[in-house]
Amino acid sequence: MSIISNCTASVIKDSAAALVKGDLVAFPTETVYGLGADATNKDAIARIYKVKGRPVGHPLIVHISSLGNLDKWARDIPEYAVSLARAFWPGPMTLILPRTDLAKNFITGGQDNVGIRVPSHTVALALLKEFEGQGGLGVAAPSANRFGAVSPTTAAAVKIELADFLSESDQILDGGACLVGVESTIINCTQNKPSILRPGAVTKEMIENTLGITFYLDTSNYESTQIKVAGSLESHYAPNAKIFLAGSPTLGDGFIALDSFTTPAGAIRVAAPKTNEEYAQVLYEAFRLADFKGIERVFVIPPTGDGIAVAINDRLSKSAFEK
Ligand code: TXA
Numbered sequence: 001m002s003i004i005s006n007c008t009a010s011v012i013k014d015s016a017a018a019l020v021k022g023d024l025v026a027f028p029t030e031t032v033y034g035l036g037a038d039a040t041n042k043d044a045i046a047r048i049y050k051v052k053g054r055p056v057g058h059p060l061i062v063h064i065s066s067l068g069n070l071d072k073w074a075r076d077i078p079e080y081a082v083s084l085a086r087a088f089w090p091g092p093m094t095l096i097l098p099r100t101d102l103a104k105n106f107i108t109g110g111q112d113n114v115g116i117r118v119p120s121h122t123v124a125l126a127l128l129k130e131f132e133g134q135g136g137l138g139v140a141a142p143s144a145n146r147f148g149a150v151s152p153t154t155a156a157a158v159k160i161e162l163a164d165f166l167s168e169s170d171q172i173l174d175g176g177a178c179l180v181g182v183e184s185t186i187i188n189c190t191q192n193k194p195s196i197l198r199p200g201a202v203t204k205e206m207i208e209n210t211l212g213i214t215f216y217l218d219t220s221n222y223e224s225t226q227i228k229v230a231g232s233l234e235s236h237y238a239p240n241a242k243i244f245l246a247g248s249p250t251l252g253d254g255f256i257a258l259d260s261f262t263t264p265a266g267a268i269r270v271a272a273p274k275t276n277e278e279y280a281q282v283l284y285e286a287f288r289l290a291d292f293k294g295i296e297r298v299f300v301i302p303p304t305g306d307g308i309a310v311a312i313n314d315r316l317s318k319s320a321f322e323k
């Protein structure tokens, strides 16, 4: 496995060829790093599950370079989904749509829906374009972490997560730290109205403004949906340290809060973001830092309000040991 930090056109060409060949290529997106494989190659997809230690049957998101390729993977696309794609692609949004025959059971977990995203990170887009230029149709890419662990937002974090499981010919492309820092918004577009299955940087307010509608985001409803979605399991997005969303840290405990909160005496500050956007950006690295320092308990003051705070709180509640 090699980490490549200077993603020139010739590097991208090589990486796309590696994908065509059936190798895995971890690459940066604006949300988190993804572990990519040719979405039509059953064996390559099987390796993703193995490398992640992910139970089979959890569907994967297919990444494409533009809206123009959407109808290869999805059919019966509602008008509102096209409006969302026009407004937010390339960007941190995944649409769940009825699948075409191209989206096999090994991608969709046997469901009749497929998740599709056009990421905006320049390295991701270049890789997808080049892959399609070499005859590829889409790149399946879950977050490049071991199952249940924290998503990586740097190439170094991908290495920590997956180096032991990748093969010599697999690659990690380094495109710097991810700007958004939490995974894409997942929107179910299989019904006559959209619903949010996983909150992200494309917020409920942004969707409502684009479509001229109002809807509820009921995260407690995840479990009851027919659709299998990330984080519906008890422990997800979790570091080794135990995360506490209430109570006060004591000597040697970690502490995460907005910059405006002072660090309690004896606590070890692992993040002090100035805004909620920055909070999302640094949260997973803060978790990793806590683990690196051997901190056993991290106390978090969650952000408040709408927008990206909803996504942060969603991930925090799933990573928390005690709420
Ligand atoms: O920001 C992101 O979405 C990142 C980057 C790499 O694009 N990817 C990501 O993938 O977070 P992953 O696999 O870690 O989480 C995506 C979740 C899966 O857990 C799955 O439950 C849900 O998306 N998903 C994918 N395809 C689906 C489908 N057809 N129906 C319902 N949920 C789906």
Ligand code: MG
Binding pocket: 142, 143, 151, 230
């Ligand atoms: Mg994930």
